[in-house]
Amino acid sequence: MLRRLLAALTPALAGGALLLVAIPTTPAPAPAAAVRADNPHSAQSAAAARWLAGQLTDGRLPGPFAGTDWGLTIDALIALEAAGTEPAAADAVADAVAANVDSYATGGEWAPDYLISGSMAKVLVAAVVAGRDPTSFGRHDMRARTLDLIRGADAGAVQGWIFDRYGDEPTQGGNLFAQSLAVLGLARSGGVPQPAVDFLIKQQCAAGGFRLSPATDGAACTSAPVAGQVQDVDTTAMAVQALLAADAAGATGARAAADTGIGWLLTHQKADGSFQGSAVTEYSNTNSTGLGGQALAAAGRTVEADKAADFVAAQQLTAAGGGAAAVHAGAIAYTPDALAAAISGGIAANETDQWRRATAQAALGLAKVSLAEIGTGGTEPTPSPTATPTPTGSASPTASPTGTAGPTPTDPEPTDPTPTDPTPTATVSPAPTTWAPPPSGGGRLPTTGVDVTSIGAFGAVVMLAGVGLVVAGRRRRARS
Template sequence: MRNAARLLAGGMAATVLSAGLVAAPAGAATTTTPKNAGKNAAKTAPKNAAARWLTGQLTDGLVHNDHYGVDDYGLTADVALALDGVGGRAAQAKAVRKALAPHVDSWTTGVDYGSDDVYAGSVAKAAVVAQRTGGDARRFGGVDLVERLEGRVLTSGAARGRIQDQGSADYANTLGQAFAAEALSVAGSKRAAAAVRFLLAQQCGAGYFRVTLDPADASTQTCAEARRAQAKPSVDATAAAVLSLREVPQQTAKVRRAIKAALAWLAKRAQRDGLYASEGQRTGGDPNANSTGLAAWALGDAGRCGAARTAARGVAKLQLSGSYGGTPLAGEKGAIPFDRAAKLAGRDGIAVAERDQWRRATAQSTPGLAYVAGCR
C-alpha cells in the first residue's frame, strides 16, 4: 500500500524532492536541530503509539478475543494492513501475515463447521494481505487465493464481476468487492477487469460508494439503479474503494475519474472537529474513529493533504495519548476508541467485552495518523 514512506512510487517525486529529501553534497551540514527533532517526534508520535499498541494486542501473531475465546483472523488481517499502511513496520506486518497463513481455510471457508462455504470477502481480503505485505497470494498457507477468489466472481448476467459467497447466505459487500478488484488486478487475473467494473458500478452520482450490494440475482446491480435505501453513502466503502483502486495497475481513465470523484466527496464530509460519520453527514450521525481513520488514509495516500490532516487530527484527539502509569489505563497509550462515548466509558479501563471495539478502531485508524502533519 502506498503510504507516507512510499510517496516516490506514487508519482509525488517532485513534491518529496522539493521538500528537501535530496542527497546532500559531500561535507554539507545535515544535522537536525533539536527544534526540528521535536517537531518530527510530534508528527510521528500518534501513529507510532497506535502501532505499538496494536502489536501489543497480538498473541503469537494473532488477535485473540478473550471475551469469546477465539482467534479473530479478520481483525488480525486488519492489523497486518494497518502495520503495512502506516509505514516503517514491514517486518511486523510480515510476521502477522505469516501467523495468519496456516489458518487461511478456517478464515475463508466453513471447514471448521463441516461446510463447504466460501466467504468471498474474506478470500479477497486475505489475498490483499498477502500482496501488500510482500507475500504470494497464489501460495498463501498452501492455498491459491487468486484461484479461490476467481471462483467466487460471477461471470454472466447483470452481476457479472460481482463477488458472491458460496453457501446458504451471501454477505458480500462493496468492501469485499474493493479487495477483490485490487487482488485480482495485482495478480493479473482474467477476472480482474470485470471485478473492477462492478466495483465502479457501486459508485453513486455524488462520488461516494455505497456499501450494500444488490442480491446477486437482481436485475439491477448499480448504485444509479438502486432504491434510495440501497444507495446510502458510506465513508468506509468510499475510502476502501479509493485505496484499492489506486493499487490497480494500468488504471483506465474511468478508474482515474472514479478515484477523483470519490476523493472530492470524501474531502468535503468532515465535521467541524475533523471526525467523519459513517454516512458522511456534515452534522449529526455517528462521528467515529473508524470512518475518520479510513478517510484520512485514503485522502493522504492520494495526496489530498489538507483534508487528510483534518481527519487525522480528528482521530488524534480521540487517541489515548497521555501518561497512564498507575491508572486503569496503564499500558493502553496509543489505543483509539470508536468515539467519544467509548473513550468516556473506558476511562476506568478497557473492559474485556469492549476491547474488540478498541482494536478495530485502532486498526482502521492507524495508517491515517501518518497524516497528522499533512503529507508533503
C-alpha cells in the same frame, strides 16, 4: 437444506477476512519506506502500532468472547504494515493467519467447499500487503481462488461481481467491501479483470458515494430511487482506494470514479476533520475517520487527510495524559466519550476488544498510506485534479450512510442465484512465477473482523439441523 442454511449464514462471515502469508520468494520491501517523510503523525502511528503489537498472542488477536478473531487479526496486520515500525509483530501475524486460511476463507471443517468471497479477497490483499507471494499463500494460490469467484460473461448483470460459492454453485454476491478488496488485491498482484472494475463503478451512486450492499440483481445504484441510494463513508473510502489501485494497473474508468468518490467524501468531512458512521452509529468516530482519511491521503488530499489524522490522534491515549488508562498508551478510542471514560476509569478487561477494533482501523488514518501503497515503498500519490468538495447530484452533507461505521461491516441479504460458471472470462495479466510486488502508481480494509456471534449462530443452526435430521430419521424408523 444444509446448503441453503450455509448460504444464509455465511454472509456474516464474508465481511471478515483473512490475510497473511507464506514464505516470500523475494525479500519483502520495507513498509516504512512508504510512509510520507513529512507525516506529522508518524509518532502517533508508531505508538498505535506498538500498542497493537503488545496485544498479540502468538501472532493473534482474541475475539470478544473466546478464540481467535482472524478478521480483526488481519486488520491489525494491515495497520502494522502501514506503520512499518513493528516488522517482527507483522511477520508473526502473517505466519499465524497463513496457517488458518482454510478455516477462515471457507466454511471450515463444517463446509470446506463453501468459499467466502470477502474472506478470499481479503486474504489476497493481506498477502500482497505483507510482501508475500499471493500465488503460494498458506499453501494456496489466493489470486487464482479470488479470480474463480468473479462472475463471468454468462452471468448477465452480475458479471464481474465476486460471489460466495458452494462447490460449483454461486450462492450470493459479496458486499462492496468484498468487491473493493477483490479489485484491490487483483490489481496489485498481476492484473484485474475489467468487468470486476466495471461492476464496482456501476455501484457508485448519483451523488458520488457508494452504498454497502448492491441490489441482488446487480443493478446500478443510480437505477434505485434516491431514497435507496444511502451512501456510506467506510464503503466509499474502500471503493476509492480500490479504484485508484485499478487505475494504476491500467483499468479504464477507474480514476474518474475515484475522483468523484473523493469529492463525495470531502462534502462529508466535518469541520474537526472527522467522519461519522452510519445507521446506529451516526456520530463522529475514529474508524470511519481513519478510513476516510486514508482515502483522502491516497488521492493526494494532504490537508484534509491531516485534519482527519488530527481528530484520530486526539482520541489516542498517551502515557502523560492517559490517566487511569495510561498503561494503554497508543491505543485509540472509538469516540471522544470512550476516551474520557478510559482516562477517568481505566479500561476493563472486557472492554479491551473495542479498543483493539478501533485502533486497528483508526491507525490507518495516522499512517496515511493507501492500501494500494502499503508494502511497496511507493512514492507520494498524485493529487486528484478533479476531486472537489462540491457535491454532485442529490448529495447532502447530512446524508446517512449505511454499513460499516464501526469495526465490522454488515453484509448484503443472501440470495439464491441460478448457478453459472463463476470463472471470469476477461483477460488478466498473469501473476509472475517469482513474485515481487508490481510497480504501484497513484496512490486502501478496512475493517472487517469476524463477529464471534455469527460463528456461534452458524454452529448453532448446523447443530439444530443435525438434530432435526436425527429426529426425522428416528421418526421414519418408528413409522416403519
